[in-house]
Amino acid sequence: xxIGYGFDIHQLVEGRxxxxxxxxxxxxxxxxGHSDADVLLHAITDAFLGAxxxxxxxxxxPDTDPEHKDANSRLLLKHCYHLIxxxxxxxxxxxATVVAQRPKLMPYLSKIRETIASDLEVDINQVSVKATTSxxxxxxxxxxGISATALVLIQKK
Numbered sequence: 001x002x003i004g005y006g007f008d009i010h011q012l013v014e015g016r017x018x019x020x021x022x023x024x025x026x027x028x029x030x031x032x033g034h035s036d037a038d039v040l041l042h043a044i045t046d047a048f049l050g051a052x053x054x055x056x057x058x059x060x061x062p063d064t065d066p067e068h069k070d071a072n073s074r075l076l077l078k079h080c081y082h083l084i085x086x087x088x089x090x091x092x093x094x095x096a097t098v099v100a101q102r103p104k105l106m107p108y109l110s111k112i113r114e115t116i117a118s119d120l121e122v123d124i125n126q127v128s129v130k131a132t133t134s135x136x137x138x139x140x141x142x143x144x145g146i147s148a149t150a151l152v153l154i155q156k157k
Contacts (some may be wrong), residue, residue, distance in 0.1 A: 001092065003154045004051025008042035011148040019114030020098060021129060022074045022119065026102045031146060034063035037071035040098050043150040045080045051154045052087055074119050081120055084154055091120055092153035095128040100146040105131035
């Protein structure tokens with residue numbers, strides 16, 4: 001078994017869609033980034049890469065490469081999970097947390113879990129996604145950004 005940890009953070013800005021876990025969330029702001037800036041999927045992707053010491057998302061999809069401009073983070077996640085499977089591993093489980101003052105994410109968590117489980121071709125019970133606020137503290141509390149953490153357990157097939 002191997003464990004991987006991922007963290008990501010993106011700034012909230014006007015004029016962008018808010019995509020979390022591959023799901024568009026209605027909100028007046030979205031996350032700024034070279035790709036679709038899905039902070040949750042980026043954290044999960046980094047956790048998978050970290051579990052097998054395969055670098056990080058920036059090494060695999062540099063923000064200096066125009067090919068990845070506005071990339072769908074679901075595709076980035078699938079690509080990196082394929083690398084994990086090529087090495088003979090599969091997901092045991094993943095546990096992730098999104099930290100956002102607003103919007104309230106509870107109504108979207110089931111759909112986010114379903115989307116991630118579908119993309120990874122695993123049972124939904126292997127995917128945990130939680131949401132919390134920062135109690136109005138820091139950049140998240142000031143609604144300047146959103147962060148996410150993820151922990152994955154992978155195991156040999």
